[in-house]
Amino acid sequence: MKLVIIGNGIAGNQVAFDVRKKDPVARIVILSAEDVPEYDPCSLPYYLGGECLRADVFRKRPEDYADNRIELRYDSRAVSIDPDKKQVTLHTGEQIDYDKLVLAHGGDLFVPPIPGIDNSGVFSCKQLAETQKLADHKGTSAVVIGSGAIGIEAAEALKRKGYDVHVIELMDWILPSLFDEPTARRLETELTGYGIQVFTHEKVMEITGKGQVTGVVTDRRTIDCDTVVVATGVVPGTALAKTAGIDTGRGIQVNRQMMTSVPDIYACGDCVETIDACTGEIAMFQLKHNAIEQAQVAARHILGEPVRYLGAYAFARAHFFDTHAATFGKTQRALDCVFGDKHIVEREDQNNYLRVVLLDNKIVGGQAIGKFADDLGLLIGAMWRKDDFLDIAAKMRSLPRGGAVHAWPMVRLGRVLGM
Amino acid sequence: MNVRREQLSIDPEKCTGCRRCMIACAMKHHDRIDPDLSRVNVIRFDSQDLDVPVICMACDTAPCIKVCPMNARIRQANGTVTTNPDVCIGCRACVYICPAATPRINPYTGRTMTCDMCEGETEPWCVAACRQEKALTICTQGGTFHRAARQAAGKTKKYHT
Numbered sequence: 001m002k003l004v005i006i007g008n009g010i011a012g013n014q015v016a017f018d019v020r021k022k023d024p025v026a027r028i029v030i031l032s033a034e035d036v037p038e039y040d041p042c043s044l045p046y047y048l049g050g051e052c053l054r055a056d057v058f059r060k061r062p063e064d065y066a067d068n069r070i071e072l073r074y075d076s077r078a079v080s081i082d083p084d085k086k087q088v089t090l091h092t093g094e095q096i097d098y099d100k101l102v103l104a105h106g107g108d109l110f111v112p113p114i115p116g117i118d119n120s121g122v123f124s125c126k127q128l129a130e131t132q133k134l135a136d137h138k139g140t141s142a143v144v145i146g147s148g149a150i151g152i153e154a155a156e157a158l159k160r161k162g163y164d165v166h167v168i169e170l171m172d173w174i175l176p177s178l179f180d181e182p183t184a185r186r187l188e189t190e191l192t193g194y195g196i197q198v199f200t201h202e203k204v205m206e207i208t209g210k211g212q213v214t215g216v217v218t219d220r221r222t223i224d225c226d227t228v229v230v231a232t233g234v235v236p237g238t239a240l241a242k243t244a245g246i247d248t249g250r251g252i253q254v255n256r257q258m259m260t261s262v263p264d265i266y267a268c269g270d271c272v273e274t275i276d277a278c279t280g281e282i283a284m285f286q287l288k289h290n291a292i293e294q295a296q297v298a299a300r301h302i303l304g305e306p307v308r309y310l311g312a313y314a315f316a317r318a319h320f321f322d323t324h325a326a327t328f329g330k331t332q333r334a335l336d337c338v339f340g341d342k343h344i345v346e347r348e349d350q351n352n353y354l355r356v357v358l359l360d361n362k363i364v365g366g367q368a369i370g371k372f373a374d375d376l377g378l379l380i381g382a383m384w385r386k387d388d389f390l391d392i393a394a395k396m397r398s399l400p401r402g403g404a405v406h407a408w409p410m411v412r413l414g415r416v417l418g419m
Numbered sequence: 420m421n422v423r424r425e426q427l428s429i430d431p432e433k434c435t436g437c438r439r440c441m442i443a444c445a446m447k448h449h450d451r452i453d454p455d456l457s458r459v460n461v462i463r464f465d466s467q468d469l470d471v472p473v474i475c476m477a478c479d480t481a482p483c484i485k486v487c488p489m490n491a492r493i494r495q496a497n498g499t500v501t502t503n504p505d506v507c508i509g510c511r512a513c514v515y516i517c518p519a520a521t522p523r524i525n526p527y528t529g530r531t532m533t534c535d536m537c538e539g540e541t542e543p544w545c546v547a548a549c550r551q552e553k554a555l556t557i558c559t560q561g562g563t564f565h566r567a568a569r570q571a572a573g574k575t576k577k578y579h580t
Contacts, residue, residue: 042488051508052489059490289485289516315486319510326515368515377517402468405432411464412471 001026004098006078007105008032011269014295015102020068022303028070035074037062044131049157081244083262100302106270107234116207122228125154142227143216145204147174151231155196156320166223169200178316180332183367190323236271249273256308258298268294277311285312326373328380329365332357347418361389375416426558429472434554436470440545447544455526458534459545475521475533483513501535
């Protein structure tokens, strides 16, 4: 069997090494668009901020590929797929045959069409090469466009490097897809307290400067800066899949075995759209743990094992300086278009904040800052089990004062919820 | 993934809340008598008059390994999952995703730490400290106690809902 994997990211490597573990004879080829072994995009902001060494970013060493007889081809961008001839065409024109193909090329950074975005001094923080350029860049004032997880982490890293940092967010609050407004406002206050200026509900109109960035113009103000970081989100790469006639929606559509609509072509990682494990609706969570799980499913199915992917789930943490926050499941805003009885449980204690989102008395999401976040895993477990909130409350009231050892997990959960 | 043959088993019914396990754990790993440095966490529920030791169960499909942005969570040869303190940046993703909220944060370094079953010792120190009460014991996979624990775990769900 010849297995060709497009993309040298987390999902691609997971497939390659999982298949190699069980199948010692298969020929495995990884086509990488970059020229480094597998690295973890999640750790790039920490490398940028000097919290870890460049070597710690890598998940694999170059020799790991040779040891496992995995052929890693650098600078090989696949441009089209011919599913009838079972061939992948590279940008050099070279054609590679495959028996099984895995699309794991992930997402592309969304570059907004802002005038002046091509100026030097505009960086992104998604790929190692770009991050390295930003790390080598010397500047004093930076503007981060977009306040997703990458944007906030990049802002923290630049602040650590001594920049004046401004974050501009188009939506009403920072981390708009992860947190609800009350949580995000608290995080915004914390960020401002660390000296990072946050401007929400502002639109970047132009990046000024001829050749070199000199400032950013928004619809409300002008900020002088010499560095711009674009962190406006990641869009799944579907162009390659379309050349093979694979069905795509927002991302590449896959079934529960991570197979696409074309036989012998699998897809996993950031480029696919899957279902939410808890609600069953179409969802895209471009997060590392989902990529790993999808890749494990794809690898097992390639090896012929019966397997079924349970679905993706949202879990993210926001961590900067001494502020720790985490979120899971759905936000209140994401529930706005869902029917049902919605309820919010909030707890507050100085800087600590907990917000649990209930739908029909089942926990479907939550956000926490500070000490409440430490027990967030219990709530994630309750979401998976679909515990009924009213049942827990009723049971808690009926427990005897002493003893009740058997119910300690529930007592612990009830304590987190403040019952 | 390594197949684990041993597992720490907790019996909250027998726990007296003496916290000797926490002292033993801190002594073993940090040579200090400081419950904050313990990997075992005895949680006190005042409302129920209960003490429950909570410790990393080293899940077979450990979510903390997958969510760690620095890949600092490592499965060791004896099956336990520990944090590599050289790489950990203290983002606490492993604490938040843990279904039992077990990783503890070293208050002096900000990095997380979990049970490594006292690798290299004949017996984990917390188990030795709890020999009299037997709230913390070692159970071997497939053993009688293991099966009993599995059955008990199945019952918990019934109580829970």
